[in-house]
Amino acid sequence: MSIYRARVKEFEDALKEDEIQLKYLHELCFNGIPDGYSFRSLCWKILLGYLGHKRLTWEETLSRKRSLYRQFIEDLVIPPGIAATNGENGCLNDHPLSEGPESAWNTFFNDNEFLLQIDKDVRRLCPDISFFQQPTEFPCDIVANSKGERRLHQRVVPSILSSANVERKGLGVTKINLITKRSFESYSAMEEGQEAHWEIVQRILFLYAKLNPGQGYVQGMNEIVGPIYYVMASDPDIETRKHAEADSFFCFTALMSEIRDFFIKTLDDTEGGIKFVMTKLSNMVKQKDPEVFERLRHQELHPQYYSFRWLTLLLSQEFPLPDVVRIWDSVFSDEHRFDFLIRICCAMILIQRDLILENDFASNVKLLQNYPPIDINIVLSHAVSLK
Template sequence: MDGIGENVSEEAKASFWKKNIKAVPGRPSPKKDPRGNRQRNSSSTSFQDFQDSVSDAWDIGDDEFCIISDVKISKKVAQSAALSVLNSHRCPSAGETSPALKPCDFTVSEEKKIEALQYLASHRDPQMASPAHCTSTPQVPNSPHSQRQFPGRPQPLRGNTGRSKFHIQSREGADCETSKLERFQPLLETQLLNLEELRQLSWSGIPVKVRAITWRLLSGYLPANFERRQQVLERKRLDYRNLVKQYYDTERDETRQDIYRQIHIDIPRMSPLIALFQQKTVQEMFERILFIWAIRHPASGYVQGINDLVTPFYVVFLQEVIPADGDLDNWEVSSLPKEQRDIIEADSFWCLSKFLDGIQDNYIFAQLGIQHKVNQLKELIQRIDGPLHRHLQHHGVDYLQFSFRWMNNLLTRELPLHCTIRLWDTYLAESDGFASFQLYVCAAFLLHWRRELLVEKDFQGLMLMLQNLPTQNWSDSEIGMLVAEAYRLKFTFADAPNHLQSGER
């Protein structure tokens, strides 16, 4: 797959991240653009309507700057750039251009356009407006979105009986779970574990009872030798406690204080409808994990979205220590002994570190790994499903607008948490690392919604759909079908990059 992104012009590569020139820990951020106040035209009201209708994509809570993976841009510049994109979508076909909406009426640099698209792709409003506040929001006529309940966004509770959909128990049934467990347990108890056999068993899902120990083994945190495991656990957990004392519990310089401040802002926004993640104890644990990880990885530092990647590890290791019939959604973590809390925190940190080692280039300066994967996804869809690709291109939908978040957050914001955990069973079981496999998962995920996307006939409808795919009722069976389709695509295309080349752009 290395050849897929080679068609991107050198000029595009040079200008894509041109503004990132200010040095911060490990990666630069751009300076404030004094040209943010651009002349607005008569379509500003329409832009405001569009902005209101996609409240999932714009974080209206930010005051002065919009923050994109530690890249700061003026809100006025982002809106101005997005406005020019909308104007180009409104322009009729060649030969019928309206004098009031000529493309040359409003110009914007390529880097500002990319920044606006990246912001659109990476944010959603943490609060969902109630029906009383939505009377002025424009609706798309005959659009299936007018009555759709979107996943990933907080939904208003319906009466006193409403409860969160946060479940991570396997939905495959007790018999299947028991059958799987009977195959896992003897393997896990062998003196010298056969990791390849464990990967094969884990690829189709891991029983809840042995998921925590299996994830530690698959991530490389634990050794295959049974006798050495306890010794390694004790040493690594002690190492983490020492790191906390060395970096977190001491006075921070200005650079580290900036990192801590950003983490401290992001953590409360995480999973706002899941009571577990609103507990002060849990948020403090996440802060320590993310801060220590950022200090130990100065090439990337802390990047928005990494906080979402801690969640699956934390939940799996928490479930290991609470009763099987416990309400994980509302479990009071502070009631656990401190020793158990320390174990959950340390194991989450080390497994996260191992997990991110394979996708480190996703979070270094300019996030070049994600840029490359977005280009690969575009080439892949163009070859696999030409009609869908042309439909997106015809309506001006850039792959960066929706797939940046898929790549940056590994679909954690597109899927319910129990589905994310099931998906990560497969990610961790991929023998060559999941980084390449995730491309095909994203392709299969997009193709799954092909029929619904082809129904949408404008840019707004497509973006509403792509930013809010209806996965709230998904279970393990849907994830099983998704990874199976992703495996088929990988088997077909991974070793044949020339198949992805096409003269049709």
């Protein structure tokens, strides 16, 4: 406990400075942020660039960004007919059957196409814990009437969808079933006046897709925003929890600006693309353990069969949520950011070297696509040793 208290004191001292010493904060966070305090939500906001290093700017930044997010909901979530009744221009004469490019109703129905995929994905977010199915303390109050127009799920599906009926096929370049997790829980929408946490994540993803039409929504983004929102909405400080939705949106947007190339197929072969990153991982394995590299190469067990998901989703599907949060402490605070992610992935492979050398192709595919339970500190320590 004395070591834990010393760590807490280090964070308290670092975060109360008028100007945060970013290099020192990165070093502290790299070794893990203490649970039970508001350190992680604040540190992630700083590490992801949502907040600057000067404390005096925080209040103004948060106020401005939270107000902007509220405007996004009013402008982009509420259907055209509702906006018209609220006195906004341009909607009263727009017919729901109009197919014109400037028709708000046409946009509304087109939005529902990708909203359907978002709805399916967020309803099966982290099925091993109940958090995302629980009601938030702070449901959206922007359109507080009996119709609940801000609640996006009502556009596309019935109020209950059993996640047992949905099986993820993974992302991208391989048809191999990359994940077999299922949950027999039903992700139910809350009664009017309440919202489940997954409903809030749905709204964040919808707004992100609307504001980034060149990219839109890509399956798997729900796994990126989920841990961010979990950290913000689980913070001990009530004011932080109250604004978890807006803060998560901007932190998610900042993170996506760094990894968005992973989600754009036409950029796969560029320096920031996923194929380039997978090649870096493969080369690291070759350098650190040639025998393991040759075994995987001989079996034609290509990196895309397992590391595509590892890298694209920042390992959010390979470990329990608390471990993912711990991993992201280090990933976000690494000066070269995703170089350390590659080292973690390399460590995951090398830790299993004995099994990899012994197994046949099918067993190794199963091993790497369904990584066995392990103390995450062992993985991180091994990753650090690879530097």
